[in-house]
Amino acid sequence: MNPTVPSETGAPRNTKQRSAVSAVLAETEGFHSAQDLHAMLRDRGERVGLTTVYRTLQGLADAGEIDVMRPPGGEHLYRRCSQGHHHHLVCRSCGRTVEVAGPAVESWADKVAGQHGFVDVSHTMEIFGTCPECAAKS
Amino acid sequence: MNPTVPSETGAPRNTKQRSAVSAVLAETEGFHSAQDLHAMLRDRGERVGLTTVYRTLQGLADAGEIDVMRPPGGEHLYRRCSQGHHHHLVCRSCGRTVEVAGPAVESWADKVAGQHGFVDVSHTMEIFGTCPECAAKS
């Protein structure tokens, strides 16, 4: 083939940095910002540039291996999630996150989009609330 | 009463700027960024500062009079919406927006959150796709 055209079959190279980012995501719970992850990597002694963390996270997100959430706070949060499609229930006080599956929502979104002729449909959903513990405190 | 304690009953003042922002929102279709709206106001000859546009939009959003969407692009988009709760179906190519109501989704979100003990529940949902016209073009 033509080496100057990697096309879509080009598998990403296995680098230490990519592995390190994946490892941190695999061993941590909950959502973390890119800068969080960068700090964690430094604490572990891994030398990974912040730029690389961002790019690696984007790549993983594109590959569907991690999940991205954009909370009102403004930072992107990344998390290693179960592979299947699902949604998140987030405590707006302590940040605790629960994964929830909603097949009904998936089919509803597809149906509604189809009714309007839309194709190639995706959707995002986030549920915010106050978890029992935080509610008890206040 | 005690003027030094506005408490929570203090209604926002009616200023020209607030009216102007509301007017633009009322007369335009679709979502617009804060900077978009600022430009529109300038074209109309209204003298409104960008800072004020941001603050007014935040206020209107808090009051539930407008809707905020945070697309992957990064900018906040604001829109005058029907008052009731609803969701949006957005064409990721041309930006065309359709309002959709989904009572099933509302109740599902509440139910799921309740099952986990969450209270004071809200949620956001956005559906992205390619509208018929854009799909035909490509």
Added chain:
DNA sequence: GTCGATAATGACAATGATTGTCAAAAGCGC
């Protein structure tokens, strides 16, 4: 209508996450 207290405004600077750039270094196929 006028006055005074108070909140809103607006120009500008500051913030801060994310992205672009490009030389240097590493990975993969042969």
Added chain:
DNA sequence: GCGCTTTTGACAATCATTGTCATTATCGAC
């Protein structure tokens, strides 16, 4: 091992959004 190609990483640039604070307009009472 070699060479090409991708990835990395330090730094700068970008850009929306927010903070600051003196000035101004609004509201409510008189």
